[in-house]
Amino acid sequence: MTKKIPLLEKTICSILSFTLLATAVTGCGKKDTERKITDPINPEVSTMLSDSQTMPKDYIFKQTDHEGILNKDDYVEYLDYIEGKVRAVTLGKDAKFRYLFVNKDGSNAQSFDLPIDGKEVSDVICASDKDGNLYTYYYTNESCLKKFNNTGNEVLSKTLDFEIYDMYCSDKYGLVLNTSRGIETFSDQPDFTVLIKLEDAQKKFDSDAFYLYKGSKDQFFIEGATSEDVPILAKVDLDNKSFGKTSKVCSERHYSYQSGEGYDLYAKDYNGIYGYDYESDKMTKLLDLDDSCIDRLNFLNWIAINDKELFAATLDFNSNIHFSTLTKVDPADVPDKTMLTLGGAWFTADVTMAANVFNRSSDKYKIKVIDYSDSYPEDELDDVLQAFNQDILAGKAPDIFCFSYYFAPNIDSYANKGVLMDLSSAFAKGGALGDVEILPNIYEMMKTGDKVYSVYPSFVYNTLLMKESAAGGKTFLSLKEYDELNLKDSMDGDKFINTSIQTAGDKFIDWKNKKCNLKCPEFIEILEYAKKLNSGKKKPAASDDEEIAVVDELPTVNSNGILCDEDLWGFNSFTDIEQNELKDKVAILGFPNNSGETTTMITPFNQLCVSASSKCPEGALEFIKSYCTNPAINDVSTFPSDKALFESYMKKATEPAASEEDATVYTNYHEVKLKPLPADEAQKLYDSILSCKAIHRLDSKIDSFVTEETAAFFEGQKSAEEVADVINNRIQTYLNEQ
Numbered sequence: 001m002t003k004k005i006p007l008l009e010k011t012i013c014s015i016l017s018f019t020l021l022a023t024a025v026t027g028c029g030k031k032d033t034e035r036k037i038t039d040p041i042n043p044e045v046s047t048m049l050s051d052s053q054t055m056p057k058d059y060i061f062k063q064t065d066h067e068g069i070l071n072k073d074d075y076v077e078y079l080d081y082i083e084g085k086v087r088a089v090t091l092g093k094d095a096k097f098r099y100l101f102v103n104k105d106g107s108n109a110q111s112f113d114l115p116i117d118g119k120e121v122s123d124v125i126c127a128s129d130k131d132g133n134l135y136t137y138y139y140t141n142e143s144c145l146k147k148f149n150n151t152g153n154e155v156l157s158k159t160l161d162f163e164i165y166d167m168y169c170s171d172k173y174g175l176v177l178n179t180s181r182g183i184e185t186f187s188d189q190p191d192f193t194v195l196i197k198l199e200d201a202q203k204k205f206d207s208d209a210f211y212l213y214k215g216s217k218d219q220f221f222i223e224g225a226t227s228e229d230v231p232i233l234a235k236v237d238l239d240n241k242s243f244g245k246t247s248k249v250c251s252e253r254h255y256s257y258q259s260g261e262g263y264d265l266y267a268k269d270y271n272g273i274y275g276y277d278y279e280s281d282k283m284t285k286l287l288d289l290d291d292s293c294i295d296r297l298n299f300l301n302w303i304a305i306n307d308k309e310l311f312a313a314t315l316d317f318n319s320n321i322h323f324s325t326l327t328k329v330d331p332a333d334v335p336d337k338t339m340l341t342l343g344g345a346w347f348t349a350d351v352t353m354a355a356n357v358f359n360r361s362s363d364k365y366k367i368k369v370i371d372y373s374d375s376y377p378e379d380e381l382d383d384v385l386q387a388f389n390q391d392i393l394a395g396k397a398p399d400i401f402c403f404s405y406y407f408a409p410n411i412d413s414y415a416n417k418g419v420l421m422d423l424s425s426a427f428a429k430g431g432a433l434g435d436v437e438i439l440p441n442i443y444e445m446m447k448t449g450d451k452v453y454s455v456y457p458s459f460v461y462n463t464l465l466m467k468e469s470a471a472g473g474k475t476f477l478s479l480k481e482y483d484e485l486n487l488k489d490s491m492d493g494d495k496f497i498n499t500s501i502q503t504a505g506d507k508f509i510d511w512k513n514k515k516c517n518l519k520c521p522e523f524i525e526i527l528e529y530a531k532k533l534n535s536g537k538k539k540p541a542a543s544d545d546e547e548i549a550v551v552d553e554l555p556t557v558n559s560n561g562i563l564c565d566e567d568l569w570g571f572n573s574f575t576d577i578e579q580n581e582l583k584d585k586v587a588i589l590g591f592p593n594n595s596g597e598t599t600t601m602i603t604p605f606n607q608l609c610v611s612a613s614s615k616c617p618e619g620a621l622e623f624i625k626s627y628c629t630n631p632a633i634n635d636v637s638t639f640p641s642d643k644a645l646f647e648s649y650m651k652k653a654t655e656p657a658a659s660e661e662d663a664t665v666y667t668n669y670h671e672v673k674l675k676p677l678p679a680d681e682a683q684k685l686y687d688s689i690l691s692c693k694a695i696h697r698l699d700s701k702i703d704s705f706v707t708e709e710t711a712a713f714f715e716g717q718k719s720a721e722e723v724a725d726v727i728n729n730r731i732q733t734y735l736n737e738q
Contacts, residue, residue, distance in 0.1 A: 055339055055366065057331035059272060059288035061310065065322040066106025072320055072661065074098075076313040078126035079301045081260070086303070086311055086323070087128045089136075095119045099134055099152060104311055104325060112152040129169040137164040147188070156188055168214040173238055176220060178212035183222070183236060195241045204243060205232050212236070213257045215265045219278075223250075223257060231255070235278055249281050260304025270296060271374075275307055287326070290369055293356045294326075297349045317357060317632035337366040340619045343391070343398030345373040345384050346406035350458075351606060354633045358626045365619040370398055373407075385409060392419055392611075399620045401609040403454070410699060411454050411607065412511060413738050420453040421610040421617060427452060432621035436628050437643040442602070445695045449512060456604035457627045458638040461568040461689055462503075462696065463600040464589045465577060470562040471587035475598050479529045482592035485563065493530035493714060494707050500526045501702070503591040503599040505694040509702075514735040518728040519721075525594055527713065527720040534714050567603070570637050571653035572665050574685050575677040585681060588688045600688060603696035605638060639689065650686055653677045705730045 070076070071092055078089040081104065088100040095118030102109040116124065116136065125137040132150030137143070143163060147156035166178040174187035182198040201210060201222065210224040210232075220236040222243065231251050235244035255267040255274075263275035263284075273287040286307055289296045298315035305311060308328035315321055342355060347369065355367040372384045384407075391397060397419065403411060414420050426433040427443075433455075438446070442459065446452050464477065474481070501508050501518075508523060509516050564582055568574050578586055590598040608627065610620045627633055631648075634640035640649065654677050657663035664673045705727055713723040 055334070055336055056288065056291045056368075057334040059285055059291050060329045060331070060334055061287045061292045061294075061326040062329050063292070063294060063314070064106075064325045064327070065314070065316065066102075066324065067322065069100070069102060069106065069109045069323050070313070070321050074321055076301045076321075077124050079303050079311070079313065080128060081303050081305050081311060082128060083130050085132075087132075087134075088313075088323075089114070089124065089126050089134070091118050091122070091124075097121075097124065099148070101132070102323065104305055104309065106323060106325065114148060114152060115154060116146075125164055125167060127167045127169045127175065130171070135167060135169070135175060137167060139163070165209075166212040168212070168220075170214070170218050170220075172218050176212070176214070176238070178210060178222075183212065183220075183238075185238070195238055196236070196243075201243070205234070205246075207232060213259070213265065215257075215259050215278075216261060216263065219264060221257065221265060221278075223255075225254070233257075244278075245281075247276075247278070247281050249283050250276070258302065258304050260306055262307040263304075266304035268302065273302075273304070273310065286328075290352065290355070292326070293359045295349075295353050295356050297352075317353065318635075335363070337362070338364060338616055338619055339366050339368055340400065340614070340616055340623070341368050341370050341398040342400040342402055342623075343370045343372065343388065344402035344404065344407050345371055345388070346404070347371055347402065348404055348406065348606065350633055350638075351402055351404075354457075354623075354627045354630075357630055357632050358623050361626070362622070365616070365622060367400070367623055395613065397611040397613055399611055399614040399616060400623065401611065403607040403609070404605065405603065408699070410738065411609065412448055414609070415448050415451070415453040416738060419612055421612045421614070422451040422453060423455065423610060423621075424450070424452040426621055432618060433625055433628075436625055438628075438641050439643050439646060439690060441690055441692060442641045445602070445693075454607040454609045455624050455628065456607055456641050457624075458605045458634045458640050460603040460605060461600065461639060461692070462591075462603060463568070463598075463688070464591060465564040465566070465582065465586040466589055467562045467582050468585040468587045471589065474587060474589065476596065477589050477592045478594050478596075479525060479592050483529070483532070493534035494703075494710060496530045496533055497526060497706050497710065498703055499591055499601075500593065501706070502696050503593070503601045503694050504595075505599075507595070509731060509735070511697070511735070514738065516728050516732040516735060518724050518731070520724075522594055523724055524720045527710070527723060530710070531714055531720075568639070568685075570639055571649055571677060571682065571685070572637065572674060574681075575653060575674050576672050578677070578681065579675060580672055588684065598688070598691070599694060600692045601694040601696050602639075602689070602692055647686075650682050654679050654682050701734055702731060705734075 070090065073093040074090040076088055076090050077097070078087070080087045086100075086102045086104055088102070090098045090100065092098065097114040097116045097118055098111045099114055100109060100111040114134075114136070116138065120140050121138045123138065126134060128134045133155075134148045134150075135145065136148070137145050143160040145156075145158045145160055145164065146154055149155050163180040164177050165180070168176050170176050173185050175185060177184050177186060177192075180198065182194050182201065183196040184192050184194040186192045202208060205222075205224060206226045207224040210222050213221045213223060215221055220238060222232070222234050222236050224232045226232060231254050233247040233250035237244060250267070253269055255269050257276075258266045258268075260266050264278040265276045267274045267276050267283065272285060272289050274283045274285050276283050287310070289299065294314075295317075298317075300313040300315065300321075302310055302312035310326040312324050312326060313321060314324045342351070344351070352369055355369050359366050372388050375387070401414070401420070403409060411420070423433065425431055427436070427438070428434060438455075442456060443452075446454055446456060466474075506512070508518055562582070564577055564586070566573070566577055566581070578584065588598065588600065590600040593599050608624050610617055610624070614620055628640070628642045629645060631645060634642070634645060640646050656676050657674075660673075663675075664671060709723050709727045709730070712718040713720060
């Protein structure tokens with residue numbers, strides 16, 4: 001049975017940036033240059049980059065989607081496979097719960113509504129028996145357990161004075177539950193029987209909370225994590241009211257589990273699905289999500305039928321939900337393709353999506369995504385970068401480098417050392433990317449001198465927006481004008497300085513000519529104003545030992561209701577701010593400055609580079625073309641750099657939606673219904689974006705220089721001129737080293 005669990009798999013980490021390539025490329029460090037990224041489940045399987053040209057065939061499943069069973073916005077609350085039928089409970093946008101029966105091939109789907117009000121109940125825990133009876137537990141004003149027969153009629157209802165976390169139907173034990181009291185059983189007539197108290201399990205496993213899973217042959221397992229976050233899996237002996245041995249192999253990483261024929265349990269992690277045998281304590285890899293071109297974030301609820309068949313709720317690349325059958329493919333039937341590697345770390349969701357979209361459509365190439373952060377703890381960021389660089393030194397560079405908001409070494413440093421391929425000829429007429437027209441200013445930002453080493457498939461637009469009625473015709477805000485707004489919420493000083501440096505383009509830091517110019521009156525004014533922002537920032541502590549942190553960025557809409565510092569992710573984002581947040585046409589003001597310019601900025605979502613040592617650059621360029629131009633990857637929630645795609649989304653934003661359902665979109669972290677954006681407002685945004693000259697360079701060195709040197713200034717120990725001089729010299733030295 002599938003159920004909702006906390007996100008224990010690998011998640012996208014918070015904003016991370018990395019140190020420069022310079023020290024790692026000169027060979028310092030402790031790691032062996034023959035380093036392998038090893039799968040701890042199957043240690044004999046190595047993903048060392050030098051060996052990754054071999055097409056993987058052993059863990060591939062074919063996905064077949066079943067249309068018409070689920071509605072677009074259905075949420076699958078429960079999924080199981082019993083007596084040859086898939087059972088499911090869904091919650092629709094109409095706030096109705098449905099109980100479904102369907103064959104594993106998607107045929108003969110039947111359903112009926114459950115008499116549960118989805119407006120009052122948004123979350124249910126379910127279990128069904130071999131006869132099709134359904135038990136449901138939910139909480140409104142009280143905890144309630146109900147039983148419905150296989151036609152949807154209520155046959156039992158009990159009010160409870162405890163909570164249920166998991167429950168399963170068992171031929172031998174009746175209803176088996178994991179509750180706030182412990183592990184217990186229930187049959188329709190007698191009362192509940194607590195077999196193992198929660199406190200006994202907590203004491204045994206040094207854990208506060210647990211999940212209960214049903215395995216094959218009526219076996220039950222308890223899963224959790226110790227106080228040190230070490231995963232726990234142990235068998236539950238209901239007859240003897242005790243626990244069996246704790247799994248060693250399952251303690252190596254967090255999994256979600258399901259039952260199915262062939263193994264005691266089936267396990268899923270970020271990379272794939274495995275069969276688990278409890279007696280031998282062995283995991284056997286069955287399915288690799290990347291090799292099967294299955295997007296891990298679109299792979300939702302799942303169940304195992306057996307070791308060659310799975311059933312799941314999945315999202316397609318247009319966010320439509322389907323039931324899908326996944327069937328094992330014989331390795332002999334997997335066609336050969338040329339393998340290319342894409343390397344980086346802490347990937348955003350669209351990277352693996354781009355690879356899966358490309359892999360499904362290409363009959364010549366297959367992209368293997370190598371995430372270096374999989375092999376290192378998240379607190380060893382320098383080790384990840386060092387491992388990446390050592391592969392380059394050892395001649396094992398990935399074909400495609402992917403740098404992002406989360407993994408951002410200095411690209412110029414790689415380019416200067418001859419590691420990257422110049423792509424300018426590929427963008428020329430007749431080149432592999434010749435028919436990909438990038439927005440002209442974005443293309444200029446991609447350049448290093450007259451060469452192009454990186455490509456930005458999409459970007460975020462950074463600017464302040466103000467109600468047009470309040471802006472009074474202004475196209476920018478001076479520091480004085482920004483200050484006179486008397487904002488209750490504003491950036492802290494370091495954030496203000498760093499953003500001012502970024503949005504100034506090459507005025508303060510000229511990366512192309514390696515010149516730093518911070519010893520100037522304008523930067524001194526920025527330092528002085530940043531100090532003013534920091535003054536009086538500390539808020540009352542919540543307790544004697546706690547100090548509330550200063551906010552380091554503006555809220556979506558400032559407290560005075562006229563200014564918005566929301567990063568724009570696409571035309572829908574802009575439309576939402578005008579129609580719902582500021583409720584007015586907006587003036588695009590850039591970032592506060594005294595230069596008299598509208599200093600906006602773009603942040604590339606990902607930056608793609610091709611290794612100069614790639615054995616298949618034509619395949620890498622074909623992938624980059626797909627990434628830039630395929631609407632399934634660069635959808636309306638981003639600004640694509642491809643001019644044709646960008647303008648098509650602009651046009652779409654100005655047109656009425658085909659239906660009321662299509663007018664409801666998710667943007668700016670909420671679901672909202674949008675009206676068409678007026679054409680003149682769309683053109684205003686278009687013109688503003690094309691006039692932008694500044695790119696957000698993520699560089700932890702620059703940030704650290706500012707933070708380290710301004711501390712003394714904020715505390716009154718140094719003057720603004722002294723601090724500007726020191727920061728300027730440190731940055732200039734850094735630029736000279738590139």
